[in-house]
Amino acid sequence: MQPTPEILQVAYRTMRTIRSFEEKLIELVNQGKLGGFLHACIGQEAIAAAVCAHLKDNDHVASTHRGHGHCIAKGVDVRGMMAELFGRSTGTCRGRGGSMHIADLEKGMLGANGIVGAGIPLATGAALSAKLRKTGGVGVAMFGDGASNQGAFHESLNMAANWKLPALYVCENNGWGEFTPTEFVVPVKDIAERARSYAMNAMIADGMDFFDVYAKAGEAIARARRGEGPTLLECKTYRFMGHYVGDPLVYRAKADADEWINNRDPLKLFETRVTSEGLLAADNLRSIDEEVTERITEAVKSAQAAPFPDAGELMQDVYAVG
Amino acid sequence: MQPTPEILQVAYRTMRTIRSFEEKLIELVNQGKLGGFLHACIGQEAIAAAVCAHLKDNDHVASTHRGHGHCIAKGVDVRGMMAELFGRSTGTCRGRGGSMHIADLEKGMLGANGIVGAGIPLATGAALSAKLRKTGGVGVAMFGDGASNQGAFHESLNMAANWKLPALYVCENNGWGEFTPTEFVVPVKDIAERARSYAMNAMIADGMDFFDVYAKAGEAIARARRGEGPTLLECKTYRFMGHYVGDPLVYRAKADADEWINNRDPLKLFETRVTSEGLLAADNLRSIDEEVTERITEAVKSAQAAPFPDAGELMQDVYAVG
Amino acid sequence: MADQASQTREPREIPTAFAIAEALRIAMASDPTVILMGEDVAGGGRRPEGTDEMGGIMSVTRGLVGDFPSQVLDTPISEMGILGTAVGAAVTGMRPVVELMFMDFIGTCLDPLLNQASKFRYMFGGKARIPLTVRTVTGAGMQAAAQHSQSLYWMTAGIPGLKTVIPSNAADAKGLLLAAIRCDDPVVFCEPKGILFLSTDVPEGDYEVPIGKANIVRAGSDVSLVGMGATVGMALAAAAELERDGISAEVLDLRSLAPLDEEAILTTLAKTGRLVVVDEATPRCGIASDVAALCVDKGFDLLNGPVRRVTAAMCPVPFTRVLEEAYMPSTARILEAVRGLL
Amino acid sequence: MADQASQTREPREIPTAFAIAEALRIAMASDPTVILMGEDVAGGGRRPEGTDEMGGIMSVTRGLVGDFPSQVLDTPISEMGILGTAVGAAVTGMRPVVELMFMDFIGTCLDPLLNQASKFRYMFGGKARIPLTVRTVTGAGMQAAAQHSQSLYWMTAGIPGLKTVIPSNAADAKGLLLAAIRCDDPVVFCEPKGILFLSTDVPEGDYEVPIGKANIVRAGSDVSLVGMGATVGMALAAAAELERDGISAEVLDLRSLAPLDEEAILTTLAKTGRLVVVDEATPRCGIASDVAALCVDKGFDLLNGPVRRVTAAMCPVPFTRVLEEAYMPSTARILEAVRGLL
Ligand SMILES: Cc1ncc(C[n+]2csc(CCOP(=O)(O)OP(=O)(O)O)c2C)c(N)n1
Ligand SMILES: Cc1ncc(C[n+]2csc(CCOP(=O)(O)OP(=O)(O)O)c2C)c(N)n1
Ligand SMILES: [Mg+2]
Ligand SMILES: [Mg+2]
Secondary structure, rough: OOOOOHHHHHHHHHHHHHHHHHHHHHHHHOOOOOOOOOOOOOOOOHHHHHHOOOOOOOOOOEEOOOHHHHHOOOOOHHHHHHHHHHOOOOOOOOOOHHHHOOOOOOEEEOOOOOOOOOOHHHHHHHHHHHEEEEHOEEEEEEEHHHHHOOOOHHHHHHHHHHHOOEEEEEEOOOOOOEEEEEHOOHHHHHHHHHHHHHEEEEEEEOOOOHHHHHHHHHHHHHHHOOOOOOEEEEEOOOOOEEEEEEOOOOOOHHHHHHHHHOOOHHHHHHHHHHHHHHOOHHHHHHHHHHHHHHHHHHHHHHHHOOOOOHHHHHHOOOOOOO | OOOHHHHHHHHHHHHHHHHHHHHHHHHHHOOOOOOOOOOOOOOOOOHHHHHOOOOOOEEEEEOOOOHHHHHHHOOOOOHHHHHEEEEEEOOOOOOOHHHHHHHHHHEOOOOOOOOHHHHHOOOOOOOOHHHOOOOOOOOOEEEEEEHHOHHHHHHHHHHHHHHHOEEEEEEEOOOOEOOEHHHHHHOOOOOHHHHHHHEEEEEEEOOOOHHHHHHHHHHHHHHHHHOOOOOOEEEOHHHHHHOOOOOOOOOOOOHHHHHHHOOOHHHHHHHHHHHHOOOOHHHHHHHHHHOOOOOOOOHHHHHOOOOOOOOOHHOOOOOOOO | OOHHOOOOOEEEEEHHHHHHHHHHHHHOOOOOOEEEOOOOOOOOOOOOOOOOOOOOOOOOOOHHHOOOOOOEEEEEOOHHHHHHHHHHHHOOOOOOEEEHHHHHHHHHHOOHHHHHHHOOOHHHHOOOOOOOEEEEOOOOOOOOOOOOOOOOHHHHHOOOOOOOOOOOOHHHHHHHHHHHHHOOOOOOEEEEEEOOOEEEOOOOOOOOOOOOOOEEEOOOOOEEEEOOOHHHHHHHHHHHHHHHHOEEEEEEEOOEEEEEOOHHHHHHHHOOOOOEEEEOOOOOOOOOHHHHHHHHHOOHHHHHOEEEEEEEEOOOOOOOOOHHHHOOHHHHHHHHHHHHHO | OHHHHHOOOOOOOHHHHHHHHHHHHHHHHOOOOOEEEEOOOOOOOOOOOOOOOOOOOOOOOOOOEEEEEEEEEEEEHHHHHHHHHHHHHHOOOEEEEEEEEEEEHHHHHHHHHHHHOOOOHOOOOOOOOOEEEEEEOOOOOOOOOOOOOOOOOOHHHOOOOOEEEEEOOOOHHHHHHHHHHHOOOOOOEEEHHHHHEEEEEOOEEEEEOOOOOOOEEHHHHHHEEEEEOHHHHHHHHHHHHHHOOOOOEEEEEEOOOOOHHHHHHHHHHHHHHHEEEEEOOOOOOOOOHHHHHHHHHHHHHHHHOOOOEEEEOOOOOOHHHHHHHHHHHOOOHHHHHHHHHO
């Protein structure tokens, strides 16, 4: 599956937006301007961009604590997201959710999630819903290598395979769960191996290579839409930053990280390929960069200018009825 | 691994005791003399007998709702068990546990368990304990095909494989979870397949053939004791009776069941083999039968004669301290 | 529609289990997005010739799969997966009804209720609907022992964003379940063992019993007995007995444990000044304490004496009959509590 | 050993987090069967040259793996597996301490507590010891939002067979944790965010604070303020403020949520006749209701007015500061409650 230049342009904009959005957050946290627990996905942008390139608003994505990238790639407005992180009433969740709970059901984003593994059954349910309502949609779970050790992973994949649901399970294997290397807690080399337990289709992609993820996710999603059942797609990647913004990173050898950061940056790899193959011009990318920078700057400005919710709203919307 | 005649004799006594114990229960329930939820393991006796033939009191077994066989094979006294089912103060658990909670820690029996899958991490913990305390013991989980769909299965096997624990996971695949055929809810043919998710050793045995289970469990347990890590041993078997005592069995084609009951009875298969190979004499088996019948009859009698606990004991032993 | 119950018609006594099935049937027929998911709810689905399905361990859902083949889904034994999947389906256009066989199993699948279904609407800024119903069997009395006899509704009643209801009779079961299924909030619907096979007069057709409203099942003036689920019957029996002694007891059936009908509780307290709350659950952190705490807070001036809680004992549910009886609340213990107050 | 705390010596102020580490260190050194299990408790274990470990998300256990290499076990992110394994280890000779990173995650691993650890001793006829401790972080105030800020100790306090304790300061944290680890019953040890990084004077050496005993942290005669964990500090601040108005408030720190020290609660009520209970948890089915219910039951004759509950709001924990503050109990809300009573 070969992406068109239009798709590549959108994908680059997505990846650059994720990168700039999170670089800005880190800056804001360092300045003491943002509170809460924030998890940056810098280094993993290609996966979100490539998977979501195949999705429409009636396809649903369930995400994780490291969810900014998935939200942006799924079309959630960055102004709303930024306002959310600032806790403003103009935020995507009116300031009530924060980083770990950004959701936008109209865009098919079922939410970041603070519970590791919890998004996996949610996406499974969206897939069941799509199948029963015959919408043609798919349910996509994005989750980490660590989440594949949760019971919810096992139970969901078994159900999805058993019912041949239109689902895609994207494991972003970044080599770490918080401060613990994946190989300390997972005795198999590839998480994709686990699909066999459910006779499920499995693929492994280079998560730093937009093109590889794009092709494999595309194949899996097409398969799901054809009613041929779910796929477990493992994407090998790396978490460039710490587990959370502020992580002192004492536990990781800098040289190991630098190896990835310097040589395997998904944005750089993308740029090298599209320019060398003449798919997109460097100018084009630079003007996207500028446009993105402007959008992010503007988002911060408008967020900071927006009002906080009123304390009197505390008990609103606990229930839909009564 | 070839069992000695002594082992075969013990094994036959175990299997016959399980069969007679449960046949008696069914009779008692039909006479309205026993209450509670009872699950018979008739048809699956060879597995309990063969696995436990390799175990000592400092090896631990965690069982299931269908636990009578595992308890008997692990050496729990049938008089205490019978008294327990009658709710008497002489019961294994002083009448407080009932069928689904018979446990005898001195015998290394961690308990039947009313929660499907819950025994799997318990056995894993016993294996961890054995490893850390260097007792040379193993932890064994007995569980059904249905339990392999629980998150606890996945999480436990991953941990056990990761830590190379001296554990054995025995899946008694009897083709049913309550009233639902296994193939309706599990998309793989063999549960043993699931060991790959943890790079764990796996074996499949004919659960109706004592000799096959004995050999494979023996190998797995020896391996565990040598510090080479856990094994998932799937035993193909069949539940001769309903899910619970009283089950109307409307959902199962009688012919299918009869096929197993008539041709694959583990006690009959055992007898044919040991007598035809001259390992044990038919007389010998018949005298064991008689001895067992007598023990069970006596157990019922003594249970019925034993006192109920006093209502004043209600709040005893909620805590060890205070 | 609730008043349909009071129209003149032939009385029709059916057990609670049948009333529940009727509600499921009406809900599925009237809305194709209503699906029923759970272990053995179809008894394994379509069978070979000459066999029949079970319809769950209590046979409550027997026969439904035949009439609603695409709306009844047998699942693996994977409670976390089932509930999580149901939440995902609920926020994307379905109206799932999950059967959690016994509420004791909630320990295997609490997260989708605790951190997902209950919080989405609030956390997402008011932008989600979660029309999820969880049906689950509660209570002791069948010698089902420590892991199949608990009344854990206090766990869900204590979680903001969930609703928890419990009927005391077949007619309420039908109407409350219909209301729960059609509610856009996640609702836990408890099916107490003590009433599942008891019959009461159940109206035909489609009606709802509103969530959040308690019900005076017997008027009285000397003492208020507040019950829920199976304890309403115990309270009524106690009231009948007290009447012989010339004591007039009012019996309030909470019906809804969350939200709690505070007004109804304070109203009956205002009438009698004395209150006994009867709960099948263990005493700590439960509905009984909430009722008592309400009385001593907003109802302090109405109180003519202590508020007594008649509950299960603070221990696991014992198997043997003699201990199980001592464990459970009973009419005798209600009488003892009332007599201590007067 | 508890009285060691009162011996004359240099005061040594350390944060609660350090006091907890000290307790773990003492427990592991004095008993090789004590093991610490959890996600990242070693920060991933032994590292390559030039790197260091984290010791958990709150850095509480930093440095322990170096000194107790075979007693500190990093686990996968598998709470159900971890807790179930710990229960299995506890009944077979170990004394495990499990770190459940945030109590909000209990929805992924409740069964080993609800149906296993809490019930084994009773259900097995008194023949099991379950020396298991679960350490877990509770509470709001760090903008950690709805799934990382809950005070769910009411869930474990409501389960018969478990014990639940919560310290209000560093010294109690150390002594309560040592008592919990050495207790042959399963104990949930809560680590409130609000006190984790506050320092108080902590005795050196080995001492235990007994489980099941509340502690009067300030004597008074006009009103009783009953707190637990982080709300004790709020109550003390309120008491100081009230003193300026000539109101004498007694502050009782529950320390132990289950078992509840009923005698201590009734004793302070007898002294003051007025009681406000302050709890970081949501109001339904919680400790605050239990305390109030106790007062209106066994303490009815001692009451000079309503019992007020100052708790979190009955909604998910909001992210934005202004709502999170409105959500939480506070000194101001305690003062308001007290002034409403007098
Ligand atoms: C059920 C649960 N357990 C533990 C945590 C704490 N936690 C948050 S992120 C994280 C690591 C997740 O690792 P992985 O799934 O690989 O995702 P990554 O952070 O690498 O993107 C942990 C343990 C949690 N939020 N939820
Ligand atoms: C967590 C949990 N879910 C559901 C049940 C109800 N239940 C009891 S036994 C059973 C079937 C178990 O099937 P399997 O594991 O294959 O064991 P078998 O009964 O066939 O021996 C079910 C669903 C339970 N006890 N616990
Ligand atoms: Mg990871
Ligand atoms: Mg089975």
